[in-house]
Amino acid sequence: MDETIDVVVVRVFTNESGRNGNELGIVQSSEATAAREQEIATALGFSETVFVDAVDEPGRAASIRIFTPAKELPFAGHPSVGTAWWLADRRTPVDVLREPAGDVEVEVDLDDDLAWITARPEWTPEFEWLALESPEDVEALDPFAFTTGQTFAYAWIDEAAGSIRARMFAPAMGIVEDEATGAAAVALTARLGRALSILQGEGSDIATEPVGDGRVRVGGTTVYDRTIEATL
Missing domain, CATH: 3.10.310.10 (Diaminopimelate Epimerase; Chain A, domain 1)
Known part of the structure; x- marks a missing residue:
């Protein structure tokens, strides 16, 4: 039954x-x-x-x-x-x-x-970081061009303000494109060493900040x- x-x-x-x-x-x-x-x-x-x-x-x-x-x-x-x-x-x-x-x-x-x-950040998966020149470059990416791993593509909207445009493609996880990726936000914040405001996917908003001892709040x-x- x-x-x-x-x-x-x-x-x-x-x-x-x-x-x-x-x-x-x-x-x-x-x-x-x-x-x-x-x-x-x-x-x-x-x-x-x-x-x-x-x-x-x-x-x-x-x-x-x-x-x-x-x-x-x-x-x-x-x-x-x-x-x-x-x-x-x-x-x-x-x-x-x-x-x-x-x-x-x-x-x-x-x-x-x-x-x-x-x-x-050490809890997160391994991401391939694809830093691009402009938000328009991020938006132009073809999700189906990514066939392995987990790739997080990003570009500064306003570097002084910590504002980023991003997309994430994760065929290894069975995900063509992830609309909003908190783990990648944690890892990128640790990588860049600063608080971020991330606009990801179709228009999702993620906020982050380092809080000491290597940890990140998202x-x-x-x-x-x-x-x-x-x-x-």
């Missing part, structure tokens, strides 16, 4: 008007999903799907696992930000997300639908989009 599960879909790193943002599928772990996480994430097709275990310590921590359509990730930025917001929005806020890479500190302001995480706006039923 087929089983169905609810998949909450939120959009992470939207712009000021709540548009754009990277879709994230959120699934509460259960007997039905156990050992089928990769299969489910592949079928759903989101750039990442999160599986949330029960809150380990009420008001304190929750354990999550993150899957792209092709593989499990020990850490990822937009799933962490989106899950932090979702837990707070459903009145089960936590201070920490326990991920395979390590404990991710979170902060949420529901009044403005803002969520922040603090992470270490955040933005998350909004609820829809709930879908998936048949297993």
Whole structure:
């Protein structure tokens, strides 16, 4: 007999008007999903799907696992930000997300639908950095020209202000183009050593800042989009 599960879909790193943002599928772990996480994430097709275990310590921590359509990730930025917001929005806020890479500190302001995480750049995947001359050069890239690895292309919009135009292509993760990539934002902030305002994809907004001890804080706006039923 087929089983169905609810998949909450939120959009992470939207712009000021709540548009754009990277879709994230959120699934509460259960007997039905156990050992089928990769299969489910592949079928759903989101750039990442999160599986949330029960809150380990009420008001304190929750354990999550993150899957792209092709593989499990020990850490990822937009799933962490989106899950932090979702837990707070459903009145089960936590201070920490326990991920395979390590404990991710979170902060949420529901009044403005803002969520922040603090992470270490060494937790992120290996990216190939493609620094281009202008935002127009970034926008002109063909996603299908990238056939391996994870490539983060960027150019300064306003270097003095720390404003960047970016796109990310990740065929190794089963993602043609990622709309907003928090892990790459963490790694690029550490690489450049400064706070950044990143405009990525179709128009998603990511804010970052170094916070000492090599860590980086990254955040933005998350909004609820829809709930879908998936048949297993």
